[in-house]
Amino acid sequence: MTDSPAADWLRRFTTTALDREPDLTALDQAAGDGDFGANIAGAARLIQSELDGLVAGTPAAEVIAAAAHVFLDRVGGTSGPLFGLLLQEFAAATVKAGDLTPAALTEGTTNGLAAIQRVGEAQVGDKTLVDALSPAADALKALPPSTPLTEAFAVAARAAEEGAEATAGIRARRGRASYVGDHAIGVTDPGAMTIGLLFAAGT
Amino acid sequence: MTDSPAADWLRRFTTTALDREPDLTALDQAAGDGDFGANIAGAARLIQSELDGLVAGTPAAEVIAAAAHVFLDRVGGTSGPLFGLLLQEFAAATVKAGDLTPAALTEGTTNGLAAIQRVGEAQVGDKTLVDALSPAADALKALPPSTPLTEAFAVAARAAEEGAEATAGIRARRGRASYVGDHAIGVTDPGAMTIGLLFAAGT
C-alpha cells in the first residue's frame, strides 16, 4: 500500500464508489439498464488490488496509469472505457507536469473531456458524464495557477456536482437513458454523479 | 331446449358449476394444480350445448347419456372421465328403471361409486370425490322406496356436502392434493364439493 496523494485520491474514490454502488445502480435502473453501479464497483475492486500491489514511492503518473489500465482493459460497459480515457489523460498530464499538480489536473480534465467527446460524441445537455466533466474543466481553467491541489479538486467537484444535478431536469439524448424518454426526468445521470465523486475524492 | 326433470337437473348443475368455477379453481390451486374449475366449466359449457340440441321429449336416459358422453369423450383431467363414469351409471340405471326415479338415482350412485373406485382405487378418507359419493350412496340406500325424487336428491346432496366438508380436515392420499402434504389441510376437495353440487342441482 502506497501513501502518495495520487494513490490516496484513487483509493478514496474506490471506497466512495463501493459505498455508493446501490445508489448508482438505482439511478441507472430508473433511467438506463441498471449495470452502472456494478460496473464501477467492479472497477473499484480491481483498482484497489492494483493499488495494494504498488510499492511505496511509485510515481503519481504510474499510479494513475494503473487505474487507467484497469478501466481500459478490464472494464466494459459504456462507462469503463470512458473513465479509462479520462484517467489516461490524467496520467499523461501528470507525466508532463512531473507530479499530480493543479495544472496536471486541469490539463487532464480538459484532454479527458476532449477524448471522451471524440469517442462518445456527447455534448453538454445530452445527459451524460460530459455534463459534469465539461463544467469541471471550465472551473479548473478559471483557477489562478497558485491554487493548492485539494482546492482545485474541490472546485472541480463542486462544478461537476452542479452539472450532475442539472442532469436530473432533462431527458437524455445519448446513452441508455436516451431510450426511456420522460422516465429519465427527475433522475440524475449516474455517470455525471460519479465524475463528481472522482473529483471529491481528491479533497 | 328440453324441460324434462333430467334435463332441468343437468342444466341447473351446469349453471352452478359455471357460477362456482372461481371457487373450484381456488380450491384446486390451494391443494392441487388449479385446473379443476376450468375442466368442470368446460364440461358444463359442452353439456349446455348438448342439452340445447336435444328435442323436447328426449327420454331421461338419453339426456343423461349425452352428458356422460361429453365427460367421457371430450373432457380430460382426472375429473372428466370419473364424472363420465358416474353419469354413465346414472344413464344405465335410468334405462333400467324406465325413468330417472329415486331407485335409479340410488343404483346409479352406487354403481358409479363402484366404477370410480375400480378405476381410481380411492377409498373414503383419501380426500377425493369418493368422500362425497360414498356417503351419498349410503344415504340413498337407507331411504324408504317411496321417497320423492327431489327429496332423494336433497338427502344425497346433504350427505355429499357433509362428506365434502370433512375432506377439509385431512391430508390427501390420492389425486394431486396428495403431493402437497399439509398444504391440503383446511382445503375442501373440489371434486367432492362438486359431487355435492351435482346432487343439489336435482333439488
Added chain:
Amino acid sequence: MSRYFAESPDDLVDAGLAGFALAHADLVEFTPDPGHVTARSPDPRRVVGLVSGGGSGHEPLHAGFVGAGMLDAACPGRIFASPHNRQVYAASKAVAKPGGVLHVVKNYTGDKINFGIAAERLHHDGIRCARVLVDDDVATDSADIAVGRRGTGATVVVEKLLGAAADQGRDLDALVALGERVAAGSRSVAVAAAAHTSPATGTPAFDLPDDGIEYGVGIHGERSGAVRPHGPVDDLVRDMTGSLVTALTLTRGDRVIGLVNGLGRTTPLELYGLHHRFATALAEHGVALERHLVGSVVTALDMHGFSLSLTRTDDELTALWDAPAHTAAWPA
C-alpha cells in the same frame, strides 16, 4: 402479476398448438379435434408407434418431441389437465404400426385413466397396446402418497431412448422392457423460487417468502410442504444430487445421463451454472456424467425453478441417446 399473451387459458393452448403446427409444418401434422400431433416422417423401420401426452403447460414436452427418432404422436390436454381418452385413442389409431402402439405415460391419476380408457378401446379394435409409466420424482416417494412417484423431467429421456430403440425396429415387448428399465433407472427432483402464473387468475399459483425455495415442487406447481431459505446454490445442488444418487443407489464408477431442466422462466445462464455445479457434485460421488442435456424441456408454465434428473446408463442406452432425432425441440 403478469398476464399471459393470450386471451384465456384455452386460447393459450389452442393458439399455441395452431402456431406450433404452422411453425413446424415440415415435421408434424396437427389434428385439432380430437387434438393430437403426429410425425410426418417416422423412421420406416419402426414397427411400433410411440405415443405420449399429458396436460399442456410443459412445453416443449410432448409435441416438441414428435418427429423422427422420438415420438410418433402426442396428445396435449388443456393446461395441466390430462388429454381425454378420445385424443389418445385417435392419436394411437393414427400411428399404430403392425407391432402395435406404446404409450409413454407420466404417473398421474388422470393420465393413467385417460390413456387406460384409450388402451381398452384400442384392444377392442384389435390393436396391441402397452404402457411405460414414468415415475421419477423422488419428492413424492412417500408412504403418505398412495399413487406413487410423479412423472416429471425424466420423461424426455425415456422418450428419447425409446424413440431410438423403436427406430431399430424393436417390437412392443422389447420396447416395454427397455422403457421399464430406463424408467426404473431414472430419478428427478425439482425446486422453485417462484410459482408459475395461474392462467385462470393471472396471479402466482402460490406464495413463497422472499427468500424461500420450495424444495420438491411438482410440474403442475404442486407445493411440496418443504420451504428452505435461498442459501448457497452449491449446497442446494449438492443436496438435490445426493437425493438422486441415494434413490438410484449409485456408487463410484456408475454411469449416468444427466438433465438440468428449467421449469419456465429460469434463464440459460442459471441453467448452465447449475449444470456446472451438478457436474461437480456428481464428481464428488464418483459418478460418471456420460451424457447430459441442459435446457427448459419439461416446464411448468413460467415457474422460476429447475429440476435435476439422472438416468443410469450403459453402452446400449448411451448409443440410443446418441442416435439422431429430428423434432422441434430436441437439440440436434
Added chain:
Amino acid sequence: MSRYFAESPDDLVDAGLAGFALAHADLVEFTPDPGHVTARSPDPRRVVGLVSGGGSGHEPLHAGFVGAGMLDAACPGRIFASPHNRQVYAASKAVAKPGGVLHVVKNYTGDKINFGIAAERLHHDGIRCARVLVDDDVATDSADIAVGRRGTGATVVVEKLLGAAADQGRDLDALVALGERVAAGSRSVAVAAAAHTSPATGTPAFDLPDDGIEYGVGIHGERSGAVRPHGPVDDLVRDMTGSLVTALTLTRGDRVIGLVNGLGRTTPLELYGLHHRFATALAEHGVALERHLVGSVVTALDMHGFSLSLTRTDDELTALWDAPAHTAAWPA
C-alpha cells in the same frame, strides 16, 4: 420477487459460462480471461472470422450461436454491460483469418466503443477488421435519440446469414456489403408485460400496472415511456406488425424472414400463439412469410415479453438462411 439461482450477478455470468463451456465442449472452447468463446470446427472455406458479443443476459445470444455456420467467436460482457475491448481484441486475434475479421455489433454506445478500440488494436497489428452494425428497433427511431435505433432481435438473423455467406468463402468487403444490406432490411419491436428481475437487487427492474404492457421496451429492460392496456392480443400483434411493415415500406408480394422472439419468461405456448397471429397479420398485408424462427433467442434475463422482427429476403438470403449451422442454440 424471485432471486436468481446464482450467488451474485458476476456468478450468474461466470458459472453460466463455465457450464456452457462444459455442456458444449464439442462445439466451443471457452477462454475465461479475457472472456471469449470460440468455435471448434469452423467451415474450412472461411477466409474471414466472424465475431460478435455484448452484455450478458441475452442468452442464447451470442455464445449459443458460435459454431459451424454462424459465429467464430463471441465475447460476453457482464450482465447488460458491453465486453471490454481486450475481450474483443483477444477473440478477434484468435479467429482472424487471412481475409481478416468482421465484427457484428448491436448499436449501443458501449458496444461501439469497446469493439471500436479493439478494431484499432487489430489494425495496429495489421489485421483487417470491419464492422456491421445492427440497428433494427423501431421503438428507438426518433429524432430525440441521438444514437439511433438499438440493435435487438434481428441480430440473430444477421449472424445466421453472414455465417452462411462466410462459409462460402466470401471476402470481408462482400460480407460487409451483405451484412449492411441485411441490417438495413431488418426491423424489430418489443413489448413487455413484466420487467426482468434485476440481478443486482433481486426485484423487478421496473413496475407496470397490473394490466399494462410496455410497448417498445429494450433488451436491457429500458422502458419505452408508452404503456398500453393488456387488450386483445390480435390487436397488439397487428399494431406491432404494422409498424414493421411501415418501417420497411413492405408492399404486397414482398418476401420476409420473421422472428418471434421471447424475452425470457414468455412460454412456448405464448410464442407459438403469437407466431400464428403474426403470420395472420402479415398475410393481411400481403407479405410473404418465407422463413421463420420461433423461440427465445435474444432475451432480457427473465423479462415477460416478446419481440417481432422482419428481414426482407430474396432467393440469395433465403438460401443463406437454409444453409446448415451447428451451434448450441440454432435449431438444426
